[in-house]
Amino acid sequence: MIHRVRMIMLVVGVLGTAVVFGAAVAGMPGFGGDQHPYRDLAVAAAFQRATANVVSSINFDQRALDTFGEETILVASVAGVAALLRPVRSERRRRVRPGVPVLESTRLLTVIFFPITVLVGIDVVAHGAITPGGGFQGGVVLATGLHLLYVGGRYRLLERMRPVRFFEITEGAGLVIFIAIGLAGLALTGELFRNVIPYGDLGQLVSSGTVVLLSCAVGMAVVSSVVVLLAGFLDQALALVEVPDADHSDDEAAR
Amino acid sequence: MTIVITVLSTVVLIGAAVVIFTRAPAKQAVTLSVYGLLLTLLFVALQAPDVALSQLAVGTAVVPLMVMLAVRKIAAHRDSGGDDR
Numbered sequence: 001m002i003h004r005v006r007m008i009m010l011v012v013g014v015l016g017t018a019v020v021f022g023a024a025v026a027g028m029p030g031f032g033g034d035q036h037p038y039r040d041l042a043v044a045a046a047f048q049r050a051t052a053n054v055v056s057s058i059n060f061d062q063r064a065l066d067t068f069g070e071e072t073i074l075v076a077s078v079a080g081v082a083a084l085l086r087p088v089r090s091e092r093r094r095r096v097r098p099g100v101p102v103l104e105s106t107r108l109l110t111v112i113f114f115p116i117t118v119l120v121g122i123d124v125v126a127h128g129a130i131t132p133g134g135g136f137q138g139g140v141v142l143a144t145g146l147h148l149l150y151v152g153g154r155y156r157l158l159e160r161m162r163p164v165r166f167f168e169i170t171e172g173a174g175l176v177i178f179i180a181i182g183l184a185g186l187a188l189t190g191e192l193f194r195n196v197i198p199y200g201d202l203g204q205l206v207s208s209g210t211v212v213l214l215s216c217a218v219g220m221a222v223v224s225s226v227v228v229l230l231a232g233f234l235d236q237a238l239a240l241v242e243v244p245d246a247d248h249s250d251d252e253a254a255r
Numbered sequence: 256m257t258i259v260i261t262v263l264s265t266v267v268l269i270g271a272a273v274v275i276f277t278r279a280p281a282k283q284a285v286t287l288s289v290y291g292l293l294l295t296l297l298f299v300a301l302q303a304p305d306v307a308l309s310q311l312a313v314g315t316a317v318v319p320l321m322v323m324l325a326v327r328k329i330a331a332h333r334d335s336g337g338d339d340r
Contacts, residue, residue, distance in 0.1 A: 032257070055305045124308065132304035140312035147320065226317060230324075237324040242332065 050199035051208035052130040059134060060214040064193035067214070068178055071221055075175050078225040082168075085232035091240045102153035110152025117145030121223075128215035129208040135218025142219070143226035155238065164231045167224040174221025181210055181217065256300070263297040270294075284322040291315035 029035060046057035059067050087093065121142030128134030149158040185194030193210075200207035270290040277283040291314030298307035 053305075133308055134305065137305060137308040137312065140309065140317065144312050144316045147316075230317070230320065233321050233324040233328075237328045237331070 047202065049195055049208060049211075050202040050204075051211050052203045053128065053132060053134070055132070056128050056134045056211055056215060057208065060128075060211040060218075061193075061195050061208070064182060064210075064214060067218065068182065068193075071175060071178060071218055074225055075171060075221060078171070078229050081229055082232050085236050087235070087240055090242055092243045093239050094241055096155055096159075096238045102151075107152050110148050110154070114145060114148045114152070117148060118142060121145055125216060125219035126212075127205065128219075129212045130203055130205070135215040135220075136222050138215075139219040139222025140226055142223045143230070146227065147230055150234065155234070158234075162227050162231065164228060167227045167231075170220055171224035171228060174217050174219075174224060177217040178214060178221070181213055185210070259300050260297070263293070263300050267293050267297050280322060281326045284319040284326070287322070288315045288319040291318070 042058055042062060043054050045062055046052075046054040049057060049061060051057035051061060121138050121140075121144075123138070124131075124133035124141055125135055125138030128138065146158065146162055149155070149161065182193040185196050186192045188194070188196050195209040195211070197209040197213070199209045206212065267290070270286075270293045274283060274286045274290050277286045291310060294314060295307045295311045298304075298310055
């Protein structure tokens with residue numbers, strides 16, 4: 001009986017979705033047309049606030065509250081993953097040995113690309129208001145660059161370069177700074193996420209008011225989130241082993 | 256430009272099929288990474304560099320790495336007790 005009710009609910013839901021989706025597709029403008037009412041409004045608003053990267057203007061100025069929601073979702077899901085991957089009682093930490101030998105070419109490429117990637121990541125975050133990119137993109141590039149060390153067989157160095165305790169704090173701090181800038185706008189003008197800082201000149205590094213600050217706050221939260229996320233996975237894959245009976249529990253790896 | 260977009264869309268579609276029909280998760284992480292690169296090219300062709308940058312870092316690096324690490328953990332867990340590196 002309950003099975004039948006469920007099937008009927010499913011059919012109704014699928015049919016309803018199909019109808020609404022079909023109507024939406026039928027009403028869409030054609031691919032690659034030149035009528036973009038939203039673009040015209042968004043580009044004008046972005047240039048009015050001296051933000052050369054219109055995407056960043058939309059993300060961090062025109063629709064900053066949406067970005068705050070997205071950032072919260074990211075931080076919350078990383079917290080969930082970290083809770084899931086935490087060491088449990090039956091698991092013991094062991095010292096991660098250098099492991100399999102890494103190809104010389106891989107090692108060389110790591111040495112070359114580690115500094116370049118980290119630099120590009122910082123650049124993308126800092127220039128979020130004027131060139132493509134922004135806090136999220138730059139943050140992920142930065143975190144990926146850090147983990148090149150693992151690819152190059154330098155896991156111990158990676159562990160030293162990203163103290164997880166520190167990144168757990170900066171993850172929350174990025175979120176707090178983001179909403180603090182929004183609340184500052186509320187306090188000064190009565191509008192949440194109002195762009196209260198002088199805009200400066202279009203295309204300059206320091207321009208676009210709060211956009212560049214919000215971009216940096218997101219960059220901070222994202223780089224920390226990805227580091228904490230991958231640290232959980234790396235810890236589980238490399239350092240934690242299941243021990244049925246705890247006999248050598250003091251094999252603590254340097255952390 | 257339309258030709259480039261058409262070709263890239265087709266290649267992305269084929270790439271998606273390859274990812275779906277790759278059975279072993281470890282191999283799937285590699286095909287997923289290549290697929291992420293194809294999607295990045297499509298986004299560049301569609302003039303969305305912001306999205307392309309996110310896709311490049313998340314889709315071709317972070318997600319496949321997470322899959323690989325999960326596969327490694329499960330493999331180590333399978334021959335459990337047996338402490339293999």
